[in-house]
Amino acid sequence: VELVESGGGSVETGKSLKLSCAISAFAARHYCIGWFRQAPGNLREGVATIDGNGETSYADSVKDRFTISQDKATMTLYLQMNGLKPEDSANYHCAAEQFLAPLPCPHYYRFSYWGPGTEVTVSS
Secondary structure, eight states, X not given: OEEEEEOOEEEETTOOEEEEEEEESOOOSEEEEEEXXXXXXXXXXXXXXXXXXXXXXXXXXXXXXXXXXXXXXXXXXXXXXXXXXXXXXXXXXXXXXXXXXXXXXXXXXXXXXXXXXEEEEEEO
């Protein structure tokens, strides 16, 4: 499984960014894909996930501001981030897991595969 993120950058508080993740060598009927972030000196934080049925899960800290979506045809994952805050600054990684059967896909899932990340910096 290969994952490559893009779309990060530096923005001011309140602005928006849309992250993308191209997922390849990944073909499963049942899966969980999502985003986690990690800031220097902080623990990894699950942000949002979506499964093969389109069911989503969000961390409380981003609920109502971030939206996760997927394009199954191109196997691309997105994260629309609105109302960005300085505390959202981190390296954002997209991640994936394949299942043999439908399994829960919570926002805090510990994935087996993830990409190198894209940096998001929000200034006050």
